[in-house]
Every structure is written in C-alpha cells, then in structure tokens.
Amino acid sequence: MTEGTTTAAGTDRSAADRAVEKVFREEHGRLLASLVSRFGDLDLAEEVAAEAVEAALRHWPVDGVPRRPGAWLLTTARRRAVDRLRRDRTYAARLAVLGVDADRSAPAPPADADRDLPDERLQLFFTCTHPALPADARGALVLRCLAGLTTPEVARAQLASETTTAQRIVRAKKKIREARIPFRVPGPDELPQRLPGVLQVLYSLFTEGYAASGGPRLQRSDLAEEAIRLTRLLRGLLPGEREVTGLLALMLLVHARRAARTGPDGALVLMADQDRGRWDRPMIEEGLALVPPALVPGPPGPYAVQAAIAALHDEAPDVPGTDWPQIVALYDVLSALAPxxxxxxxxxxxxxxxxxxxxxxxxxxxxxxxxxxxxxxxxxxxxxxxxxxxxxxxxxxxxxxxxxxxxxxxxxxxxxxxxxxxxxx
CATH class of the missing domain: 1.25.40.10 (Tetratricopeptide repeat domain)
Structure with a gap:
C-alpha cells in the first residue's frame, strides 16, 4: 500500500501518519509519565512508547484512527511493557530492586479502553528535577522526556553540543534508576526547596515553544501552551509562592504576542513592526493582574522582575513609546538577582x-x-x-x-x- 492511498477502513495512510505524529507530540509527556508511574523505569517507558507509535503506524492506516488515540497508545505500550517483563529477567530484577509493583501476571488493559490518558506529568517533572540530578541534566531530561524534543533540539535549547546533551540525558536516567528517585510530588515541607528547579524546567519548555531552537517554524505554540498549563497547575498547588505567580505572568505576557510575531507566510516580524492589535488582550490583562502579587510583599524574584519587564512592553503603544529607562532599571535589578x-x-x-x-x-x-x-x-x-x-x-x-x-x-x-x-x- 502506497502513501496517500485509502485503506479498507477508509483512512488515508498519510492522514493516519499525521494523526500518529500529532497524538505523539501532544500526548508524549502524559504517555511517558503514565508508563513511568506504572512500571517505575524511564528507559522501559521510552522504549515501549516508541514501540506503541510503531504499532500505530502499522495499524491505524488499516483499522482507522481510534476514537481515543492517546488511550490506544497507552494500552499498547502497557501491553508491550508487560510482555517485556514476562520474558526479560533483567528488567524484572531491576524493577524488583526498585520496589515497583509491576504485577507481571495482570492482564493488559482492554484495547478499546474509553478513557483519556491519566495526567501524571507533574510527578514526572519533580522526578526529573530532583536535586540529586545535575542542574543542566534536569532541563535536558524534561525537554527530552516530557516535551518530546529530539536530542539536537534539546542541545540547541540549552546552548550545548549534541554529544554533551546526549550524555546528560543518559546519566540523568541512570541516576534516577540507581538512586531510586521517587516518582511523586514532594510533601509541603520539601516543596519550597524543590521549586526553583521545577520553575527553571518550565521556563525552558516555554522558551523552546516561544522561540523554537530549530525547524521550519519560529514558534511551537503547543510547547508554550503546555508550559503555561503546567505552571497553572503548579500555582494551584502552591498558590502562595510568588515566583510561581511571576513565572505564569511572564509566560502569559510574552505568549500574548504570538499571533503578531510571524507574518502570513511564517516570516519573523520584529516587535517594532508588529501589529499590536493582534496581541491577545485578555491574556495580557490576565498577566498584568498577576504582576503586583508576584512583586510584593518582600523582595521580588527573577521571574517576577522579568514579568514586570514584559508588562512594560505590552503596555507600550509602540517601541519608541516604551518606558526604556524603567526597563533598564529592572534589568539592573535582574542582573543582581540572577546574573x-x-x-x-x-x-x-x-x-x-x-x-x-x-x-x-x-x-x-x-x-x-x-x-x-x-x-x-x-x-x-x-x-x-x-x-x-x-x-x-x-x-x-x-x-x-x-x-x-x-x-x-x-x-x-x-x-x-x-x-x-x-x-x-
């Protein structure tokens, strides 16, 4: 069967391939997080997730795209993992050492499971940003595992070489396995110490969405919106943390300009040439409302200061009318906080x-x-x-x-x- 033909189920092969790619891009992090939660092994989760995608590429053109494609991938991946554990003593022994309940005799979930993928990505964020991991490895691991970026994309996002980035990812996964880093959201006493690492990862994910590190498009709005969604979740978990509020404000104020940053042909449009009427005013208003509680009371954090800078840009009528003296003053504050x-x-x-x-x-x-x-x-x-x-x-x-x-x-x-x-x- 050639690409672009229609199968017996009425599904165009190229359409099925696009559906697989779309679902994998959108659901990659959630799929991986669910598999890690179930089996406790990141390498195993990545392998069976890839196998599930390969299976979708074979079956969806013939059988049609399922009504719950994300759940289909999860069910297929879980079955592959169970099969792997039944025949692979190395995996079974590793999971036994980790103390993971990987009941190998349990039947796989039904293929027509009519439920969405469970959302356990926040747990995976905290796992991948554990303080036992090196700082540069945390961001690389999350961008790779939760955002689904390729290693070259992660390397460009982190201003590092591909070799260095690949080594960081491998070492981080090994550390998680050997140190038995738990897959969970930390308790209230531990959260404040763990928070900066999670915020940095969320900001890295947003930055990759706002200004893609490579490819045919300037922006990857799906990543930026995912970062915003996860930051909202985190703010709900820690409503009193001003830096979480500051980061959310910063993301909203910057993402509000997305429609004006490119022309109809996808060409880059600099801020001086952007049609500010295309900026998302409701999003700007939401972001502006978050800036004051992020800044006071007490000394502001780096994300709150950056949000204040973004607010000045969004409030200005044009580039000449921007309050540049105040922006320079805020950069002076930011340079002292986070040089x-x-x-x-x-x-x-x-x-x-x-x-x-x-x-x-x-x-x-x-x-x-x-x-x-x-x-x-x-x-x-x-x-x-x-x-x-x-x-x-x-x-x-x-x-x-x-x-x-x-x-x-x-x-x-x-x-x-x-x-x-x-x-x-």
Missing part, C-alpha cells in the same frame, strides 16, 4: 534603546568572550543591528553572517538573510 550573559545581552539592547546604539554596542562588545553567547545567535544579531544603525555596514554584514551560521529556524535565517542584503552583504 547571566543573556541578561547582560538583553540589558545592553535596552540601553541602546535608551541611550543610543553606540552605548549599547559598547556593552555588547564587552561580552564578546562569553562562551555561552558564542553559540547564541541573538548576540551577533543584536551587534549587527546596532552596527547597521551606526552606519558601519561592512561590520554589520559580518555580524549578520555570524548570526546566520548559528540561527536554528528557517524564519530566523530568512530574516537574517534579508538584513544581510539590506546592508550590502
């Missing part, structure tokens, strides 16, 4: 808007030796823009070329090519 090369980069751009391109370029040039920025295409792109504004076209062209070599998505590369042509590159 990083990326924060310094963003502050330099804000200074350029306040004091002129020369002042911003001086700050950017001072960051030239920062290792993280050497793989971060917004850094040479920002230098190129300021050099172009100063009339230094040859230097701007060189900076645009450097940014073009690092950019991960086609819309970003297309934008940089246009700017390169405009400066005579």
């Amino acid at each position: 990083s090369p990326v924060v310094a980069l963003n502050r330099a751009v804000a200074v350029a808007m306040r004091d002129g391109p020369g002042a911003g370029l001086e700050l950017l040039d001072a960051l030239a030796e920062e290792p993280r920025l050497r793989r971060h295409h917004p850094y040479p792109a920002a230098r190129a823009e300021l050099l172009a504004r100063l009339g230094r076209r040859a230097e701007a062209a060189a900076a645009y070329r450097a940014a073009l070599a690092l950019a991960g998505t086609e819309p970003e590369r297309d934008h940089l090519r246009r700017r390169l042509r405009e400066v005579g590159g």
Whole structure:
C-alpha cells in the first residue's frame, strides 16, 4: 500500500501518519509519565512508547484512527511493557530492586479502553528535577522526556553540543534508576526547596515553544501552551509562592504576542513592526493582574522582575513609546538577582534603546568572550543591528553572517538573510 492511498477502513495512510505524529507530540509527556508511574523505569517507558507509535503506524492506516488515540497508545505500550517483563529477567530484577509493583501476571488493559490518558506529568517533572540530578541534566531530561524534543533540539535549547546533551540525558536516567528517585510530588515541607528547579524546567519548555531552537517554524505554540498549563497547575498547588505567580505572568505576557510575531507566510516580524492589535488582550490583562502579587510583599524574584519587564512592553503603544529607562532599571535589578550573559545581552539592547546604539554596542562588545553567547545567535544579531544603525555596514554584514551560521529556524535565517542584503552583504 502506497502513501496517500485509502485503506479498507477508509483512512488515508498519510492522514493516519499525521494523526500518529500529532497524538505523539501532544500526548508524549502524559504517555511517558503514565508508563513511568506504572512500571517505575524511564528507559522501559521510552522504549515501549516508541514501540506503541510503531504499532500505530502499522495499524491505524488499516483499522482507522481510534476514537481515543492517546488511550490506544497507552494500552499498547502497557501491553508491550508487560510482555517485556514476562520474558526479560533483567528488567524484572531491576524493577524488583526498585520496589515497583509491576504485577507481571495482570492482564493488559482492554484495547478499546474509553478513557483519556491519566495526567501524571507533574510527578514526572519533580522526578526529573530532583536535586540529586545535575542542574543542566534536569532541563535536558524534561525537554527530552516530557516535551518530546529530539536530542539536537534539546542541545540547541540549552546552548550545548549534541554529544554533551546526549550524555546528560543518559546519566540523568541512570541516576534516577540507581538512586531510586521517587516518582511523586514532594510533601509541603520539601516543596519550597524543590521549586526553583521545577520553575527553571518550565521556563525552558516555554522558551523552546516561544522561540523554537530549530525547524521550519519560529514558534511551537503547543510547547508554550503546555508550559503555561503546567505552571497553572503548579500555582494551584502552591498558590502562595510568588515566583510561581511571576513565572505564569511572564509566560502569559510574552505568549500574548504570538499571533503578531510571524507574518502570513511564517516570516519573523520584529516587535517594532508588529501589529499590536493582534496581541491577545485578555491574556495580557490576565498577566498584568498577576504582576503586583508576584512583586510584593518582600523582595521580588527573577521571574517576577522579568514579568514586570514584559508588562512594560505590552503596555507600550509602540517601541519608541516604551518606558526604556524603567526597563533598564529592572534589568539592573535582574542582573543582581540572577546574573547571566543573556541578561547582560538583553540589558545592553535596552540601553541602546535608551541611550543610543553606540552605548549599547559598547556593552555588547564587552561580552564578546562569553562562551555561552558564542553559540547564541541573538548576540551577533543584536551587534549587527546596532552596527547597521551606526552606519558601519561592512561590520554589520559580518555580524549578520555570524548570526546566520548559528540561527536554528528557517524564519530566523530568512530574516537574517534579508538584513544581510539590506546592508550590502
């Protein structure tokens, strides 16, 4: 049977393939979390989830897409896991050591189970962000396992090499297994200490959705919306934690601009050129309402400060009318709370808007030796823009070329090519 043909069940093969991809993208994290909850082994969960997808690619074109495709994948994956445990003494012994109830004689759930996938992703977030894991591995593991990103995508999101990223993921999973890290939401006394790691992972997931690290699209709204949904869940769990509120406010205020960030053809639209009438006003209002309780009482956290910066952008009528002095002041606060090369980069751009391109370029040039920025295409792109504004076209062209070599998505590369042509590159 060739691609694009109609099966006896009336399902177009290419449509079935698209359905598998869509369900796997949307339900990957929930599927994996449910399997880990049931069998207690992340490697086993990933393997049987992949086998379930392979089975769907074989059966759905023939039998039709099931009414509950996520539940179909879960049922199939569970059956594969049970079969694996029945015949694989290594897996059985490992799960016995972990103390996991993996009742190998229990029948698999019925194939026509009419229930949605259980949502145990929050537990998996806390498992993958356990303090026993290295900080860089936590984000890599969650982006890989819950968001379903490929290893190259995770590497770009973390500004790391693919080899390093793959090693982080493997080591993190091994640590979870060997240290018997529990699959659960921590108790109330432990939650405040565990919270920063979870927030960082949620923010990383949102960032990948807001500005994809690679591929044909600038944005992956499904990931951004998933991060927002999980942050809402976390705020419900910890309503008094101001940084959770700050992170949710930040996500809403930034995600509200999504419709205006690309043109009809998917091309990148810079903020100065965006139609602010297309910004999501109800989402902005929701985010603005969360900023004050995130900032006070007491000293604000980094996410609350970033939310305040995003609020100033969303409230401004246009780029010239933005309160750049206040934004620079907030970046000064953020630099004290959470210093990083990326924060310094963003502050330099804000200074350029306040004091002129020369002042911003001086700050950017001072960051030239920062290792993280050497793989971060917004850094040479920002230098190129300021050099172009100063009339230094040859230097701007060189900076645009450097940014073009690092950019991960086609819309970003297309934008940089246009700017390169405009400066005579």
